[in-house]
Amino acid sequence: MLLNKVLAHGARAGRIVEVEAYAGALDPASHAYRGRTARNATMFGPPGHLYVYFTYGMHFCANVVCGPDGAASAVLLRGLTPLAGLEEMRAARGPAARRDRDLCSGPGKLCQALGIDRAFDGADLVIGDGGVVLGDDGTPPPRAAGVSGRIGLSVAADVPWRFYVPGAVGLSRSR
DNA sequence: CTTTGGATCGTCT
C-alpha cells in the first residue's frame, strides 16, 4: 500500500495520494504486456525501484516496481500532496501551476515538480540512491481508499485499479 | 465551470 507514503527528492517531498496499478504481462494496458524491452527493463527487475518513462514527446511518468523480480508489476504515481520544498517545485513547474494544489496533481506534473526524469529510471527507492527516497512518516493508509477506473488508457481502462485518498490535496481531476 | 486541439519525440511495428 503506497497511499500516504512520502516520496522525496532532496528538499522536495510529497505525500502519495493517488496511484494506479499495472499488472505486468497479464495487463494489456501495461508497458510490460508485450514483453521486456530496453525501455521497460526496470519493471522486470526487483521491487522497490523507480520505473520512469517518457511519453507524449514531453512528459515523464514515475512508477514504483512492486512485484517480485521478473513479475513486471508496477504502480503509477498519479498525485502527490506537496509537503516540502514548495519553492523549488514552483520554480520547476513554471507559471502554469498557479495554486499549490496544481504542483503535483498528475503523473507528468509530479515528475516535473520533483525533478524526476529518465536519469532516475532504475533508482532504488529504499536506500535512496540517486537522491529519490520512498519513506513513511507514520501516516497510516486511508481507512477507506477511493477506487475508480484507470485514466488515459485506450484499453482496459474500465478495470478499477486507480486508488486515491478521498478529498486529499493534489488529486488529478477525475472524470 | 467544460470542451477542444496542439505540442513533440522515443519507442516499437
Added chain:
DNA sequence: GACGATCCAAAGG
C-alpha cells in the same frame, strides 16, 4: 510510420 499510463492554453457557457 504511428501513437502514447499527458498537460495546458484558449475559447465558449
